[in-house]
Amino acid sequence: MIQTSARLLQLLSLLQMRREWTGPALADRMGVTERTVRRDIHKLRHLGYPIHASPGIAGGYQLGAGAQLPPLLLDDNEALAVALGLNSVAAGPVAGIGEASVRALAKVEQVLPSRLRPRFAMLKAAVTTLPSNAASVDPQQLTVVSAAISDRRQISFEYVKSDGEASRRLVEPYRLVDTGRRWYLVAYDLDREDWRTFRADRLASLPSERRKFTPRPLPAEDLAAYVQQSITRSPYRYDVVVRLRAPLAEAAAVVSSQYVTLTADGPAATLLRSGWDNLAAPAAYLAALDLDFDILEPEEFRSFARHLSHRLNAAAGPPASPATGPADVEPQPQ
Structure with a gap:
């Protein structure tokens, strides 16, 4: 038994x-x-x-939908509390558990009894959270995408790029990645015949499921690292590499991994890699870190830094003469 x-x-x-x-x-x-x-x-x-x-x-x-709750022996109020809590975490993810919350929410909503669905919808509409730096994402979009990933089904959605251009995308979804501030979807774009990384907050419509697909080889073993590579370097004009004169732990304490990738370069140095569309931005960013560094790549960035140094020196003007104190004054003859 x-x-x-x-x-x-x-x-x-x-x-x-x-x-x-x-x-x-x-x-x-x-x-x-x-x-x-x-x-x-x-x-x-x-x-x-x-x-x-x-x-x-x-x-x-x-x-099918409307089944009894999974064998956790939850009563109606406990089931609503679990669903509402997962919904809140999915909308404003707690670092490290956001993706799991989306999967769990998809399961709970699938088997939530019909008598509880109106109450759950009412609670979702009544609850709000304080604004944060995290990009706002509709949890329903995440649950639809998560279900499509599990079922190996294509999805279609409207997507808005950073420049405001909107287009219809048909993709094979493979993974949702939570970076702490944003959600990203790793998918194979069927129209462009290439892998793409989509920001979930830029999905302008609820994804609709299409036919099943046969999984293809992934673009990388570590899809989280693949997303970080995509959002910090690949889309940008300049691929900047500098050596920070600080150990990895010290550099990681002041540099956000949202914008750069850090790797140890021996016990006392750290390599920083990041993508930028112009060179003034990384110059200002690095100068504000208060860490000594050496520019390694690209050569355009090194030339820009020299030019900027000359401009700043000229703007500062000549050094001020040291003040002459009373002890330096020659005694006058009486």
């Missing part, structure tokens, strides 16, 4: 993880036969979980 109950919980968890499963895929994931899967599906239906089955090669099992 205990083994059967554990298997039912595992099956229910798998059905909540992805929108649709084939019988062979469930059997392989659980290490049982397809006949056992069919029997367990029947038991879950008997317990009140609406599990739909579609025939054919492309068919499978799908957990």
Whole structure:
């Protein structure tokens, strides 16, 4: 009995993880036969979980909306509290748990009983948060994207670039990345036939799901590092590299990873890499760090720094003469 109950919980968890499963895929994931899967599906239906089955090669099992809550034994008020809390974290993510909150919210909303949905919608509309530096993102957009990633389905949406240009995008979504201030979607753009990184707060419409896709090789093993590379260097005219004369820990304490990447260059130095559209901005940024540094790349930045140094010296004028004190005054003859 205990083994059967554990298997039912595992099956229910798998059905909540992805929108649709084939019988062979469930059997392989659980290490049982397809006949056992069919029997367990029947038991879950008997317990009140609406599990739909579609025939054919492309068919499978799908957990329907309005099922009983997952076996956490939550009452109505506890379920609303969990859903509302996850919604708040998704809209203004806490560093390190934002992506997990979106996945959990997608699961909770999927099985939230119909009697609780109006109350949840009313609470979401009534609750607001203080403004912060984080870019505002609609949690519903994130849950739709998260579900599409799990289901391996294409999505289509309106996207607005930084210059205000809007366009319709059709992509294969692969990962949501939370940087602490913004959400980014790593996806393969089917029209441009290349990988793209999209800011989630610039999605101008709710993504609509399209057909399923076969996953392709990722552009990098570490997609979080790939996003940081994209937002700090790739889109910019100048790729600036400098050596900070400070250990990595000291540099990281004063330099935000939102704008640059830092790597240790021995025990006493740190390499800083960042992208910029003009050279005046990194010159001002680096000067304000109050850390000594050496410009390594590009040569245009080194030339700009020399030119700026001459301009600043000319603007400052000649050094002031030292004041002459009373002790320096020659005694006058009487």
